[in-house]
Amino acid sequence: MFLEVDIYKKLSEFDLDVHFKIDEICLGVMGPSGSGKSMTLKCIAGIETPDSGRIVLDGRVLYDSNQHINLSPQERNIGYMFQNYALFPNMTVYDNIASPLVARRLDKTIIHDSVIRLMKELHIEGLEKRYPRQLSGGQKQRVALARLLIYNAEAILLDEPFSALDEDLKGELLKEMKTKLDAYHRPVVFVSHNKDEIKTLSHEMYIIKKGEMIHEEIS
Ligand SMILES: Nc1ncnc2c1ncn2[C@@H]1O[C@H](COP(=O)(O)OP(=O)(O)OP(=O)(O)O)[C@@H](O)[C@H]1O
Incomplete structure:
Protein backbone atom coordinates (compact mmCIF):
# COMPACT_ATOMS: atom_id res chain seq x y z
CA MET A 1 0.00 0.00 0.00
CA ILE A 78 -9.94 6.84 3.87
CA GLY A 79 -10.43 7.11 7.63
CA TYR A 80 -10.31 10.66 8.95
CA MET A 81 -10.23 11.77 12.59
CA PHE A 82 -10.82 15.48 13.13
CA GLN A 83 -9.66 17.76 15.93
CA ASN A 84 -13.15 18.01 17.41
CA TYR A 85 -14.00 14.27 17.26
CA ALA A 86 -17.00 14.95 14.96
CA LEU A 87 -19.24 12.25 16.45
CA PHE A 88 -22.88 12.29 15.36
CA PRO A 89 -24.56 14.09 18.32
CA ASN A 90 -27.97 12.46 17.85
CA MET A 91 -26.63 8.89 17.70
CA THR A 92 -25.65 6.66 20.61
CA VAL A 93 -22.06 5.54 21.08
CA TYR A 94 -22.97 2.12 19.63
CA ASP A 95 -24.54 3.66 16.53
CA ASN A 96 -21.67 6.09 16.08
CA ILE A 97 -19.12 3.29 16.08
CA ALA A 98 -21.29 1.04 13.91
CA SER A 99 -22.08 3.76 11.33
CA PRO A 100 -19.30 2.99 8.80
CA LEU A 101 -20.38 -0.69 8.72
CA VAL A 102 -24.10 0.18 8.55
CA ALA A 103 -23.32 2.42 5.56
CA ARG A 104 -21.61 -0.58 3.94
CA ARG A 105 -24.72 -2.70 4.65
CA LEU A 106 -22.90 -5.39 6.60
CA ASP A 107 -24.75 -8.14 8.44
CA LYS A 108 -26.08 -7.03 11.87
CA THR A 109 -24.31 -9.84 13.76
CA ILE A 110 -20.97 -8.96 12.19
CA ILE A 111 -21.53 -5.27 13.02
CA HIS A 112 -22.45 -6.12 16.62
CA ASP A 113 -19.40 -8.34 17.14
CA SER A 114 -17.06 -5.72 15.67
CA VAL A 115 -18.49 -2.87 17.78
CA ILE A 116 -18.29 -4.88 21.01
CA ARG A 117 -14.74 -6.10 20.29
CA LEU A 118 -13.44 -2.58 19.59
CA MET A 119 -15.23 -1.10 22.58
CA LYS A 120 -13.49 -3.69 24.78
CA GLU A 121 -10.11 -3.05 23.19
CA LEU A 122 -10.46 0.69 23.72
CA HIS A 123 -11.84 0.34 27.27
CA ILE A 124 -15.18 2.01 26.58
CA GLU A 125 -17.44 -1.02 27.13
CA GLY A 126 -20.66 -0.13 28.95
CA LEU A 127 -21.07 3.20 27.16
CA GLU A 128 -23.10 1.77 24.25
CA LYS A 129 -26.35 3.61 25.01
CA ARG A 130 -24.88 7.00 25.85
CA TYR A 131 -24.92 10.01 23.56
CA PRO A 132 -21.75 12.00 22.81
CA ARG A 133 -22.86 14.87 25.09
CA GLN A 134 -22.83 12.39 28.01
CA LEU A 135 -19.14 11.49 27.49
CA SER A 136 -15.87 12.97 28.72
CA GLY A 137 -13.35 14.32 26.19
CA GLY A 138 -11.24 11.18 26.44
CA GLN A 139 -14.24 8.89 26.01
CA LYS A 140 -15.32 10.85 22.93
CA GLN A 141 -11.90 10.43 21.41
CA ARG A 142 -11.92 6.70 22.09
CA VAL A 143 -15.32 6.44 20.42
CA ALA A 144 -14.00 8.41 17.44
CA LEU A 145 -10.97 6.10 17.32
CA ALA A 146 -13.20 2.99 17.46
CA ARG A 147 -15.31 4.35 14.61
CA LEU A 148 -12.16 5.03 12.62
CA LEU A 149 -10.72 1.54 13.19
CA ILE A 150 -13.92 -0.46 12.68
CA TYR A 151 -13.78 -0.50 8.93
CA ASN A 152 -11.07 -1.40 6.58
CA ALA A 153 -9.89 2.11 5.67
N1 LIG B 1 -11.67 26.86 1.97
C1 LIG B 1 -10.60 27.68 2.03
N2 LIG B 1 -10.25 28.47 0.98
C2 LIG B 1 -9.17 29.29 1.04
N3 LIG B 1 -8.36 29.37 2.11
C3 LIG B 1 -8.65 28.60 3.18
C4 LIG B 1 -9.79 27.71 3.21
N4 LIG B 1 -9.82 27.08 4.40
C5 LIG B 1 -8.75 27.53 5.09
N5 LIG B 1 -8.06 28.44 4.38
C6 LIG B 1 -6.82 29.15 4.76
O1 LIG B 1 -5.77 28.23 4.50
C7 LIG B 1 -4.72 28.38 5.45
C8 LIG B 1 -4.39 27.01 6.05
O2 LIG B 1 -5.45 26.57 6.89
P1 LIG B 1 -5.38 25.16 7.65
O3 LIG B 1 -6.71 24.97 8.32
O4 LIG B 1 -4.93 24.11 6.72
O5 LIG B 1 -4.24 25.46 8.74
P2 LIG B 1 -3.58 24.47 9.82
O6 LIG B 1 -2.13 24.40 9.48
O7 LIG B 1 -4.33 23.21 9.92
O8 LIG B 1 -3.78 25.35 11.14
P3 LIG B 1 -4.13 24.93 12.67
O9 LIG B 1 -2.88 24.33 13.21
O10 LIG B 1 -4.44 26.26 13.30
O11 LIG B 1 -5.30 24.01 12.63
C9 LIG B 1 -5.21 29.41 6.46
O12 LIG B 1 -4.59 30.65 6.14
C10 LIG B 1 -6.70 29.47 6.23
O13 LIG B 1 -7.19 30.77 6.51
Whole structure:
Protein backbone atom coordinates (compact mmCIF):
# COMPACT_ATOMS: atom_id res chain seq x y z
CA MET A 1 0.00 0.00 0.00
CA PHE A 2 1.22 3.50 -0.75
CA LEU A 3 -0.18 7.01 -0.75
CA GLU A 4 1.10 9.52 -3.29
CA VAL A 5 0.10 13.15 -2.95
CA ASP A 6 0.90 16.00 -5.37
CA ILE A 7 -1.47 18.88 -4.81
CA TYR A 8 -1.63 22.57 -5.47
CA LYS A 9 -4.31 24.90 -4.10
CA LYS A 10 -4.50 28.68 -3.92
CA LEU A 11 -5.41 29.71 -0.35
CA SER A 12 -6.26 33.16 0.96
CA GLU A 13 -2.73 34.04 2.13
CA PHE A 14 -0.42 31.61 0.30
CA ASP A 15 -0.47 28.63 -2.04
CA LEU A 16 -0.61 25.06 -0.79
CA ASP A 17 2.01 23.08 -2.71
CA VAL A 18 2.39 19.62 -1.20
CA HIS A 19 4.24 16.58 -2.52
CA PHE A 20 4.99 13.31 -0.77
CA LYS A 21 4.83 9.58 -1.21
CA ILE A 22 4.65 7.14 1.70
CA ASP A 23 4.09 3.42 2.01
CA GLU A 24 2.94 1.63 5.15
CA ILE A 25 4.31 4.15 7.61
CA CYS A 26 3.03 6.94 9.81
CA LEU A 27 4.07 10.32 8.45
CA GLY A 28 4.10 13.09 11.07
CA VAL A 29 3.33 16.63 9.91
CA MET A 30 4.13 19.60 12.12
CA GLY A 31 3.81 23.31 11.41
CA PRO A 32 2.56 26.63 12.70
CA SER A 33 -1.12 27.45 12.97
CA GLY A 34 -2.63 28.26 9.59
CA SER A 35 0.21 26.67 7.59
CA GLY A 36 -2.01 24.29 5.61
CA LYS A 37 -1.97 21.06 7.65
CA SER A 38 -5.73 20.59 7.91
CA MET A 39 -6.28 21.69 4.32
CA THR A 40 -3.79 19.04 3.14
CA LEU A 41 -5.69 16.31 5.00
CA LYS A 42 -9.05 17.59 3.76
CA CYS A 43 -7.82 17.48 0.15
CA ILE A 44 -6.61 13.89 0.63
CA ALA A 45 -9.92 12.89 2.26
CA GLY A 46 -11.91 14.54 -0.55
CA ILE A 47 -13.64 17.10 1.67
CA GLU A 48 -11.83 19.95 -0.14
CA THR A 49 -10.70 19.95 -3.77
CA PRO A 50 -7.23 21.12 -4.86
CA ASP A 51 -6.89 23.41 -7.89
CA SER A 52 -4.65 20.88 -9.58
CA GLY A 53 -2.58 17.77 -8.95
CA ARG A 54 -2.95 14.07 -8.35
CA ILE A 55 -3.64 11.78 -5.37
CA VAL A 56 -3.12 8.02 -5.72
CA LEU A 57 -3.79 5.40 -3.05
CA ASP A 58 -2.25 2.02 -3.79
CA GLY A 59 -2.64 2.47 -7.55
CA ARG A 60 -6.19 3.81 -7.30
CA VAL A 61 -6.47 7.39 -8.61
CA LEU A 62 -8.52 9.38 -6.09
CA TYR A 63 -7.95 12.74 -7.70
CA ASP A 64 -6.39 13.81 -10.98
CA SER A 65 -7.05 17.29 -12.32
CA ASN A 66 -5.83 16.40 -15.84
CA GLN A 67 -8.05 13.34 -16.08
CA HIS A 68 -10.97 15.07 -14.28
CA ILE A 69 -11.08 12.37 -11.62
CA ASN A 70 -12.32 13.41 -8.17
CA LEU A 71 -13.70 10.57 -6.06
CA SER A 72 -16.12 11.37 -3.23
CA PRO A 73 -14.92 10.92 0.40
CA GLN A 74 -16.91 7.64 0.64
CA GLU A 75 -15.37 6.25 -2.55
CA ARG A 76 -11.87 7.07 -1.30
CA ASN A 77 -12.19 4.72 1.67
CA ILE A 78 -9.94 6.84 3.87
CA GLY A 79 -10.43 7.11 7.63
CA TYR A 80 -10.31 10.66 8.95
CA MET A 81 -10.23 11.77 12.59
CA PHE A 82 -10.82 15.48 13.13
CA GLN A 83 -9.66 17.76 15.93
CA ASN A 84 -13.15 18.01 17.41
CA TYR A 85 -14.00 14.27 17.26
CA ALA A 86 -17.00 14.95 14.96
CA LEU A 87 -19.24 12.25 16.45
CA PHE A 88 -22.88 12.29 15.36
CA PRO A 89 -24.56 14.09 18.32
CA ASN A 90 -27.97 12.46 17.85
CA MET A 91 -26.63 8.89 17.70
CA THR A 92 -25.65 6.66 20.61
CA VAL A 93 -22.06 5.54 21.08
CA TYR A 94 -22.97 2.12 19.63
CA ASP A 95 -24.54 3.66 16.53
CA ASN A 96 -21.67 6.09 16.08
CA ILE A 97 -19.12 3.29 16.08
CA ALA A 98 -21.29 1.04 13.91
CA SER A 99 -22.08 3.76 11.33
CA PRO A 100 -19.30 2.99 8.80
CA LEU A 101 -20.38 -0.69 8.72
CA VAL A 102 -24.10 0.18 8.55
CA ALA A 103 -23.32 2.42 5.56
CA ARG A 104 -21.61 -0.58 3.94
CA ARG A 105 -24.72 -2.70 4.65
CA LEU A 106 -22.90 -5.39 6.60
CA ASP A 107 -24.75 -8.14 8.44
CA LYS A 108 -26.08 -7.03 11.87
CA THR A 109 -24.31 -9.84 13.76
CA ILE A 110 -20.97 -8.96 12.19
CA ILE A 111 -21.53 -5.27 13.02
CA HIS A 112 -22.45 -6.12 16.62
CA ASP A 113 -19.40 -8.34 17.14
CA SER A 114 -17.06 -5.72 15.67
CA VAL A 115 -18.49 -2.87 17.78
CA ILE A 116 -18.29 -4.88 21.01
CA ARG A 117 -14.74 -6.10 20.29
CA LEU A 118 -13.44 -2.58 19.59
CA MET A 119 -15.23 -1.10 22.58
CA LYS A 120 -13.49 -3.69 24.78
CA GLU A 121 -10.11 -3.05 23.19
CA LEU A 122 -10.46 0.69 23.72
CA HIS A 123 -11.84 0.34 27.27
CA ILE A 124 -15.18 2.01 26.58
CA GLU A 125 -17.44 -1.02 27.13
CA GLY A 126 -20.66 -0.13 28.95
CA LEU A 127 -21.07 3.20 27.16
CA GLU A 128 -23.10 1.77 24.25
CA LYS A 129 -26.35 3.61 25.01
CA ARG A 130 -24.88 7.00 25.85
CA TYR A 131 -24.92 10.01 23.56
CA PRO A 132 -21.75 12.00 22.81
CA ARG A 133 -22.86 14.87 25.09
CA GLN A 134 -22.83 12.39 28.01
CA LEU A 135 -19.14 11.49 27.49
CA SER A 136 -15.87 12.97 28.72
CA GLY A 137 -13.35 14.32 26.19
CA GLY A 138 -11.24 11.18 26.44
CA GLN A 139 -14.24 8.89 26.01
CA LYS A 140 -15.32 10.85 22.93
CA GLN A 141 -11.90 10.43 21.41
CA ARG A 142 -11.92 6.70 22.09
CA VAL A 143 -15.32 6.44 20.42
CA ALA A 144 -14.00 8.41 17.44
CA LEU A 145 -10.97 6.10 17.32
CA ALA A 146 -13.20 2.99 17.46
CA ARG A 147 -15.31 4.35 14.61
CA LEU A 148 -12.16 5.03 12.62
CA LEU A 149 -10.72 1.54 13.19
CA ILE A 150 -13.92 -0.46 12.68
CA TYR A 151 -13.78 -0.50 8.93
CA ASN A 152 -11.07 -1.40 6.58
CA ALA A 153 -9.89 2.11 5.67
CA GLU A 154 -7.05 1.99 3.17
CA ALA A 155 -5.33 4.98 4.80
CA ILE A 156 -5.81 7.01 7.97
CA LEU A 157 -5.58 10.77 8.46
CA LEU A 158 -5.29 12.11 12.01
CA ASP A 159 -5.70 15.83 12.62
CA GLU A 160 -4.60 16.77 16.17
CA PRO A 161 -6.46 13.80 17.67
CA PHE A 162 -5.14 14.45 21.19
CA SER A 163 -5.44 18.22 21.31
CA ALA A 164 -8.36 18.40 23.75
CA LEU A 165 -6.95 15.97 26.33
CA ASP A 166 -5.06 16.45 29.57
CA GLU A 167 -1.53 15.03 29.80
CA ASP A 168 -2.38 11.74 31.58
CA LEU A 169 -5.19 10.86 29.25
CA LYS A 170 -3.12 11.88 26.23
CA GLY A 171 -0.29 9.56 27.29
CA GLU A 172 -2.70 6.67 27.70
CA LEU A 173 -4.47 7.21 24.38
CA LEU A 174 -1.17 7.80 22.59
CA LYS A 175 -0.04 4.33 23.73
CA GLU A 176 -3.28 2.75 22.51
CA MET A 177 -3.06 4.59 19.21
CA LYS A 178 0.53 3.39 18.76
CA THR A 179 -0.45 -0.24 19.34
CA LYS A 180 -3.31 0.09 16.85
CA LEU A 181 -1.25 1.85 14.21
CA ASP A 182 1.67 -0.59 14.55
CA ALA A 183 -0.75 -3.39 13.65
CA TYR A 184 -2.37 -1.42 10.83
CA HIS A 185 0.28 -1.58 8.05
CA ARG A 186 -1.26 1.10 5.85
CA PRO A 187 -0.35 4.73 5.14
CA VAL A 188 -1.10 7.13 8.01
CA VAL A 189 -0.71 10.92 8.03
CA PHE A 190 -0.63 12.38 11.52
CA VAL A 191 -0.86 16.15 12.07
CA SER A 192 0.24 17.50 15.43
CA HIS A 193 1.76 20.58 17.06
CA ASN A 194 3.52 18.33 19.53
CA LYS A 195 6.93 16.86 18.67
CA ASP A 196 6.75 14.19 21.39
CA GLU A 197 3.53 12.86 19.91
CA ILE A 198 5.12 12.85 16.45
CA LYS A 199 8.19 11.03 17.83
CA THR A 200 6.00 8.38 19.46
CA LEU A 201 3.78 7.64 16.49
CA SER A 202 5.66 8.59 13.34
CA HIS A 203 8.43 7.00 11.26
CA GLU A 204 9.06 10.12 9.16
CA MET A 205 8.37 13.78 9.61
CA TYR A 206 7.66 16.85 7.51
CA ILE A 207 7.43 20.45 8.61
CA ILE A 208 4.86 22.49 6.70
CA LYS A 209 5.34 26.24 6.38
CA LYS A 210 3.06 28.49 4.36
CA GLY A 211 1.83 25.54 2.34
CA GLU A 212 5.19 23.90 1.57
CA MET A 213 6.39 20.66 3.12
CA ILE A 214 10.02 20.12 4.09
CA HIS A 215 11.41 16.76 5.16
CA GLU A 216 13.05 16.74 8.60
CA GLU A 217 14.84 14.06 10.59
CA ILE A 218 12.98 12.96 13.71
CA SER A 219 15.51 13.55 16.49
N1 LIG B 1 -11.67 26.86 1.97
C1 LIG B 1 -10.60 27.68 2.03
N2 LIG B 1 -10.25 28.47 0.98
C2 LIG B 1 -9.17 29.29 1.04
N3 LIG B 1 -8.36 29.37 2.11
C3 LIG B 1 -8.65 28.60 3.18
C4 LIG B 1 -9.79 27.71 3.21
N4 LIG B 1 -9.82 27.08 4.40
C5 LIG B 1 -8.75 27.53 5.09
N5 LIG B 1 -8.06 28.44 4.38
C6 LIG B 1 -6.82 29.15 4.76
O1 LIG B 1 -5.77 28.23 4.50
C7 LIG B 1 -4.72 28.38 5.45
C8 LIG B 1 -4.39 27.01 6.05
O2 LIG B 1 -5.45 26.57 6.89
P1 LIG B 1 -5.38 25.16 7.65
O3 LIG B 1 -6.71 24.97 8.32
O4 LIG B 1 -4.93 24.11 6.72
O5 LIG B 1 -4.24 25.46 8.74
P2 LIG B 1 -3.58 24.47 9.82
O6 LIG B 1 -2.13 24.40 9.48
O7 LIG B 1 -4.33 23.21 9.92
O8 LIG B 1 -3.78 25.35 11.14
P3 LIG B 1 -4.13 24.93 12.67
O9 LIG B 1 -2.88 24.33 13.21
O10 LIG B 1 -4.44 26.26 13.30
O11 LIG B 1 -5.30 24.01 12.63
C9 LIG B 1 -5.21 29.41 6.46
O12 LIG B 1 -4.59 30.65 6.14
C10 LIG B 1 -6.70 29.47 6.23
O13 LIG B 1 -7.19 30.77 6.51
